[in-house]
Amino acid sequence: MKIIIRSKYPTRPINQFTNLPINQTKGGEKKMKHLRTIFTLGGVAFILATVAFLTNTWATEDVRNSKHNLTTNPDIMAQGITEVCVFCHTPHGGLTNVAGGAAPIWNRNLSAATYTLYDSPNFDGKATVTQPQGVSVACLSCHDGTVAFDSLLNFSGSGSTNNITGFSPTSGTPRVDTTTRMMINSGAQEYPMLGTNLSNDHPVSMEIPCTTDPQFSQICVGIAADSARLLAGKVSYLSRSGDFILIPDGRDRIRAYPTVAGKAYIECASCHNPHENTSTRFLRHPSIDGTVLPLPSGITAAQLNSDRNAGSLLCLSCHQK
Numbered sequence: 001m002k003i004i005i006r007s008k009y010p011t012r013p014i015n016q017f018t019n020l021p022i023n024q025t026k027g028g029e030k031k032m033k034h035l036r037t038i039f040t041l042g043g044v045a046f047i048l049a050t051v052a053f054l055t056n057t058w059a060t061e062d063v064r065n066s067k068h069n070l071t072t073n074p075d076i077m078a079q080g081i082t083e084v085c086v087f088c089h090t091p092h093g094g095l096t097n098v099a100g101g102a103a104p105i106w107n108r109n110l111s112a113a114t115y116t117l118y119d120s121p122n123f124d125g126k127a128t129v130t131q132p133q134g135v136s137v138a139c140l141s142c143h144d145g146t147v148a149f150d151s152l153l154n155f156s157g158s159g160s161t162n163n164i165t166g167f168s169p170t171s172g173t174p175r176v177d178t179t180t181r182m183m184i185n186s187g188a189q190e191y192p193m194l195g196t197n198l199s200n201d202h203p204v205s206m207e208i209p210c211t212t213d214p215q216f217s218q219i220c221v222g223i224a225a226d227s228a229r230l231l232a233g234k235v236s237y238l239s240r241s242g243d244f245i246l247i248p249d250g251r252d253r254i255r256a257y258p259t260v261a262g263k264a265y266i267e268c269a270s271c272h273n274p275h276e277n278t279s280t281r282f283l284r285h286p287s288i289d290g291t292v293l294p295l296p297s298g299i300t301a302a303q304l305n306s307d308r309n310a311g312s313l314l315c316l317s318c319h320q321k
């Protein structure tokens with residue numbers, strides 16, 4: 001039987017990581033050769049598919065088109081202004097003490113709440129947890145339901161007068177209390193307001209327990225290799241294959257924050273990107289690839305864009321479970 005598979009490839013398959021032709025040994029039985037060819041091409045196709053969906057779907061940031069645009073979010077419809085960033089950032093006079101700049105030029109008054117924290121007999125990071133810290137504090141300045149959505153340091157225009165005249169939800173599910181202007185939990189199944197009891201939420205503000213918990217040994221390879229960034233106060237990107245170091249565009253990558261200098265901490269924004277398109281629940285892109293885990297069949301770039309946790313790939317990006 002004539003082997004025709006190779007004729008579909010005018011040149012030899014290229015290894016995507018080395019850019020060198022894949023070495024195919026000569027000789028041997030035709031059937032074996034056939035199988036080997038199929039195997040090689042299959043492998044190349046698999047790697048290509050993996051690389052393609054991991055590189056083509058990063059960073060679909062568009063805060064204006066998300067629920068974090070409080071002036072167009074139909075559950076809030078803030079009145080009197082059209083600005084988007086002002087609910088979180090200000091160009092001048094912002095808070096500098098929120099996460100050492102990880103929540104940059106922050107324009108919100110912070111919550112004074114004391115939180116009930118996550119705990120469990122398995123929780124190795126527990127020793128490093130105090131109260132929510134870092135960029136999580138920025139998220140909780142809306143999501144614990146104790147700070148008015150328009151409790152800002154600087155309003156738009158000169159003189160910083162509160163020009164947010166009110167809100168007028170159009171969807172029938174107001175997210176903000178009429179008098180306090182704090183976020184409320186209005187849907188039985190939804191929880192955009194986490195409250196101050198965080199014991200039933202994924203833990204935050206703890207160091208990734210690299211030395212004690214083997215389920216993180218793979219992401220910890222990258223953390224160790226990237227420790228200079230953490231020491232320099234920069235975020236470190238997380239990947240079980242350890243290949244996220246020094247990537248050019250980190251906006252959508254799962255990450256650790258240097259909440260405590262030089263240490264890799266999990267915060268709300270490790271998993272969530274506040275500027276992401278809302279259809280993805282502000283989730284960052286999973287960092288799993290086919291080199292560490294067989295990817296579930298049928299998961300495509302398009303599916304991952306509408307459900308970033310398809311196949312639980314977001315969870316599996318950190319947990320070796």
Ligand code: HEC
Pocket residue numbers: 063064068069084085086087088089102103104135138139251269272273274275
């Ligand atoms: C709902 C709150 C919220 C809104 C609205 C918001 N941001 Fe942010 N932004 C954050 C938080 C929280 C962080 C820190 C976490 C992070 O880096 O992802 C951040 C980080 C940033 C950063 C630094 C990190 C990076 O990716 O470079 C920039 C720049 C930024 N925001 C710009 C903007 C601009 C411009 C707008 C308006 C078009 C905006 N943000 C609207 C919450 C918000």
Ligand code: HEC
Pocket residue numbers: 119120121122123124125126202203206207208209213238254255266270271309314315316317318319
């Ligand atoms: C950015 C990395 C990261 C991602 C993504 C992530 N986790 Fe975690 N998770 C952690 C760390 C770190 C801990 C703390 C483990 C410890 O200290 O014992 C943790 C703790 C937990 C715990 C509690 C373990 C205990 O010992 O009490 C559970 C359960 C859990 N995660 C489930 C999930 C699920 C489900 C997802 C996906 C929705 C997820 N995680 C996504 C990093 C992550």
Ligand code: HEC
Pocket residue numbers: 067068070073075076087088135138139140141142143149175192268269272273274278279280281282
């Ligand atoms: C300015 C206040 C504000 C801040 C700060 C803020 N959020 Fe939100 N967030 C909202 C509002 C308002 C909604 C939409 C509520 C609704 O309409 O259901 C929302 C929705 C969400 C949702 C649900 C999205 C969906 O499609 O269901 C997530 C997840 C979320 N925020 C995470 C975060 C995280 C993580 C941070 C910090 C990095 C953060 N938010 C900071 C106000 C805020």
Ligand code: HEC
Pocket residue numbers: 136139140143189190191192193194202203204266267268269270271272281283309314
């Ligand atoms: C380990 C990853 C991880 C961390 C850390 C994390 N989240 Fe989430 N969060 C998720 C995932 C995954 C979902 C989506 C759950 C779903 O689709 O049912 C989610 C959902 C949400 C939602 C609800 C969206 C909705 O409408 O149902 C809100 C609000 C939210 N997160 C806010 C936060 C805040 C605030 C923090 C920090 C205190 C935080 N998250 C920390 C992974 C995380």
